[in-house]
Amino acid sequence: MKITKICCIGAGYVGGPTMAVIAQKCPQIQVTVVDLNKERIAAWNDENIANIPIYEPGLDKIVGEARGRNLFFSTDVEKAIDEAQIIFISVNTPTKTYGKGKGMAADLKYIELCARQIASVAKDNKIVVEKSTLPVRTAEAIKSILDNTGNGVQFQILSNPEFLAEGTAVQDLLNPDRILIGGDPSEEGQSAIQALVAVYSNWVSADKILTTNVWSSELSKLTANAFLAQRISSINAMSELCEKTGADVNEVAKAIGMDSRIGSKFLKASVGFGGSCFQKDILNLVYIAKSYGLNEVADYWEQVIIMNDHQKRRFSNNIVQTLYNTVSDKKITFLGWAFKKDTNDTRESAAIYVADDLINEHAKVAVYDPKVSRKKVLADLDYLETRAASTNEDRIMSFDNPYEACANAHAVAILTEWDEFIQYDWQKIYDSMQKPAFVFDGRNILDGAALEAIGFVYQGIGS
Ligand SMILES: NC(=O)C1=CN([C@@H]2O[C@H](COP(=O)(O)OP(=O)(O)OC[C@H]3O[C@@H](n4cnc5c(N)ncnc54)[C@H](O)[C@@H]3O)[C@@H](O)[C@H]2O)C=CC1
Numbered sequence: 001m002k003i004t005k006i007c008c009i010g011a012g013y014v015g016g017p018t019m020a021v022i023a024q025k026c027p028q029i030q031v032t033v034v035d036l037n038k039e040r041i042a043a044w045n046d047e048n049i050a051n052i053p054i055y056e057p058g059l060d061k062i063v064g065e066a067r068g069r070n071l072f073f074s075t076d077v078e079k080a081i082d083e084a085q086i087i088f089i090s091v092n093t094p095t096k097t098y099g100k101g102k103g104m105a106a107d108l109k110y111i112e113l114c115a116r117q118i119a120s121v122a123k124d125n126k127i128v129v130e131k132s133t134l135p136v137r138t139a140e141a142i143k144s145i146l147d148n149t150g151n152g153v154q155f156q157i158l159s160n161p162e163f164l165a166e167g168t169a170v171q172d173l174l175n176p177d178r179i180l181i182g183g184d185p186s187e188e189g190q191s192a193i194q195a196l197v198a199v200y201s202n203w204v205s206a207d208k209i210l211t212t213n214v215w216s217s218e219l220s221k222l223t224a225n226a227f228l229a230q231r232i233s234s235i236n237a238m239s240e241l242c243e244k245t246g247a248d249v250n251e252v253a254k255a256i257g258m259d260s261r262i263g264s265k266f267l268k269a270s271v272g273f274g275g276s277c278f279q280k281d282i283l284n285l286v287y288i289a290k291s292y293g294l295n296e297v298a299d300y301w302e303q304v305i306i307m308n309d310h311q312k313r314r315f316s317n318n319i320v321q322t323l324y325n326t327v328s329d330k331k332i333t334f335l336g337w338a339f340k341k342d343t344n345d346t347r348e349s350a351a352i353y354v355a356d357d358l359i360n361e362h363a364k365v366a367v368y369d370p371k372v373s374r375k376k377v378l379a380d381l382d383y384l385e386t387r388a389a390s391t392n393e394d395r396i397m398s399f400d401n402p403y404e405a406c407a408n409a410h411a412v413a414i415l416t417e418w419d420e421f422i423q424y425d426w427q428k429i430y431d432s433m434q435k436p437a438f439v440f441d442g443r444n445i446l447d448g449a450a451l452e453a454i455g456f457v458y459q460g461i462g463s
């Protein structure tokens with residue numbers, strides 16, 4: 001099958017960048033990204049490319065090149081579905097907040113809505129691609145909805161999970177470690193796989209395109225995220241032991257990372273991992289394991305989340321304890337709110353939970369993040385429903401200038417590893433702060449010895 005038109009439902013952190021790269025690399029294919037969210041689509045279409053809704057290094061250039069040529073953003077979901085031969089589903093799959101599986105299982109209502117919409121619109125055969133991260137065997141449910149339309153249209157369901165990380169999305173998409181495509185073993189299934197392989201082959205070499213059965217593909221995505229998050233919880237667990245024993249977690253990470261079987265990546269101790277996916281996907285995995293009665297498997301993976309929650313709480317407790325057991329009405333400055341550098345995404349950011357704890361202790365939290373607005377910070381805190389929105393409004397101070405954010409603070413806490421924090425004039429910051437001036441480096445990015453020489457009391461993670 002020659003592919004000339006692709007549609008993607010969901011213009012978010014995955015749908016937007018992924019389709020932009022497909023459009024850039026496949027000028028012969030028309031790519032339309034649709035979303036119900038009118039504001040988001042309007043932002044993708046904004047004449048000023050700086051206003052596209054997702055900040056990712058290099059993304060503006062790619063969107064600028066392809067948009068209007070063979071990349072389109074639209075709210076006309078039906079038209080795009082009707083015209084496309086391949087339909088990617090890239091909608092959100094958050095943790096359920098109600099009913100059975102509340103707080104654990106993935107909420108698949110948006111996925112089901114997409115399937116029903118495709119079923120009602122499609123007049124010819126389609127390849128439907130699961131791009132969202134889904135519980136293993138979701139393809140079965142999608143297929144059942146699609147096959148019960150009774151209008152004779154044939155659907156092939158493929159699983160093609162996305163492995164990009166935010167902040168490096170463009171690089172990850174241009175040079176992926178692998179592309180994973182799961183499909184049905186039947187002849188039709190295999191030919192659908194080959195149609196999608198042909199799309200990626202425009203820029204990804206054949207040895208990096210892996211094809212499997214659908215269930216392996218679905219489960220590989222959850223497994224990859226669980227393994228990645230597990231490494232962070234493992235090193236964070238060691239960071240606490242380092243603090244008690246005089247070992248230094250950076251040295252330990254380097255020493256173990258030189259073992260080629262362990263590898264050096266993803267071993268940075270931190271205030272805890274955030275982001276929209278690690279926690280959600282592990283909870284989902286735990287739920288699936290429990291639903292098969294595999295309680296030991298479930299408990300094993302749940303520990304990754306328990307450790308991460310502990311690490312965030314440990315960080316806020318340590319601030320309170322170090323500041324003479326009270327932060328009441330003290331200004332504590334957060335440098336960074338995003339869940340990692342080079343993104344404006346704050347979902348599940350450790351900063352939210354640390355701020356929540358400190359506000360419980362009546363601290364005044366001053367926030368500076370180069371890409372996150374006050375509105376977002378307040379929305380993140382309000383979402384926790386710990387207290388009235390007006391109290392959050394009262395307790396959070398926001399700044400556009402880091403030096404103003406730090407002035408008169410009792411402590412500065414690094415919550416995100418933005419490069420610019422390293423370059424600041426720390427002497428100037430020290431001079432403007434209350435004394436003793438504390439720095440709690442939740443990302444181990446600053447030069448502790450240099451800060452101590454200035455006069456700061458410096459505490460990193462795991463040393
Ligand atoms: N954010 C990330 O870095 C990664 C996310 N994923 C997975 O990709 C999926 C999407 O994640 P994000 O892009 O971060 O989510 P997102 O929340 O940024 O975007 C999802 C979009 O889908 C739209 N949508 C929902 N239902 C719709 C419908 N019926 N019709 C049209 N539009 C609809 C929403 O309005 C939203 O704009 C999730 O399953 C996630 O686990 C996978 C890899 C990386």
Ligand SMILES: O=C(O)[C@H]1O[C@H](OP(=O)(O)OP(=O)(O)OC[C@H]2O[C@@H](n3ccc(=O)[nH]c3=O)[C@H](O)[C@@H]2O)[C@H](O)[C@@H](O)[C@@H]1O
Binds near residue numbers: 162165266272277
């Ligand atoms: O499914 C997803 O959503 C994606 O989840 C992660 O990507 P992402 O969450 O965007 O970013 P990461 O670089 O993995 O960082 C996640 C969190 O872990 C933290 N982290 C990361 C690495 C490390 O060594 N230490 C550490 O604390 C980061 O600061 C961040 O808060 C995975 O890396 C992607 O492969 C996956 O596609």
